[in-house]
Amino acid sequence: MRCDCDEHWIPITNFAGVQVRSGILPKKHLNFEMVASDSAYLRALLRCPVCSRHWIRQYPMPELQGSGPLVFIPVFAEDARAHFDATRTEMQAWRESFEDLGFYRSISPETGPGKCRDSSCDRLRSKYSVFCRRHHFRNLKGRDPQVP
Numbered sequence: 519m520r521c522d523c524d525e526h527w528i529p530i531t532n533f534a535g536v537q538v539r540s541g542i543l544p545k546k547h548l549n550f551e552m553v554a555s556d557s558a559y560l561r562a563l564l565r566c567p568v569c570s571r572h573w574i575r576q577y578p579m580p581e582l583q584g585s586g587p588l589v590f591i592p593v594f595a596e597d598a599r600a601h602f603d604a605t606r607t608e609m610q611a612w613r614e615s616f617e618d619l620g621f622y623r624s625i626s627p628e629t630g631p632g633k634c635r636d637s638s639c640d641r642l643r644s645k646y647s648v649f650c651r652r653h654h655f656r657n658l659k660g661r662d663p664q665v666p
């Protein structure tokens with residue numbers, strides 16, 4: 519019996535990658551062995567019995583209660599189990615920075631002419647705000663945007 523894990527062995531490091539790979543499943547995934555599961559986060563650590571690679575199977579949109587798209591994330595770490603445990607909240611973090619970037623980009627350009635209301639900031643105001651984009655974001659979300 520052969521597997522096609524090789525064709526799917528593409529690193530996923532952000533939420534854009536998750537979206538691209540969602541629904542693209544290794545053919546033999548139903549034969550994969552369950553190594554560990556984490557039902558609170560709708561994810562499981564699986565192992566292909568043919569090539570012994572480890573995969574994290576996860577629902578990236580937990581609010582859909584497991585009816586949304588499914589993604590298989592290749593595990594490159596030596597210790598798959600430790601990696602699985604250490605990355606519980608990785609999907610959330612990926613998604614948050616993805617959504618932050620979308621929101622940040624939607625804030626109008628800093629055309630001024632006034633300065634940002636934050637006294638420590640010397641950037642111009644965003645067109646429809648009394649703040650620059652970064653401080654407008656912080657004012658609404660209560661934290662800094664996870665954007666470069």
Ligand SMILES: [Zn+2]
Nearest residue numbers: 521523566569
């Ligand atoms: Zn395989």
Ligand SMILES: [Zn+2]
Nearest residue numbers: 634639650653
């Ligand atoms: Zn500012």
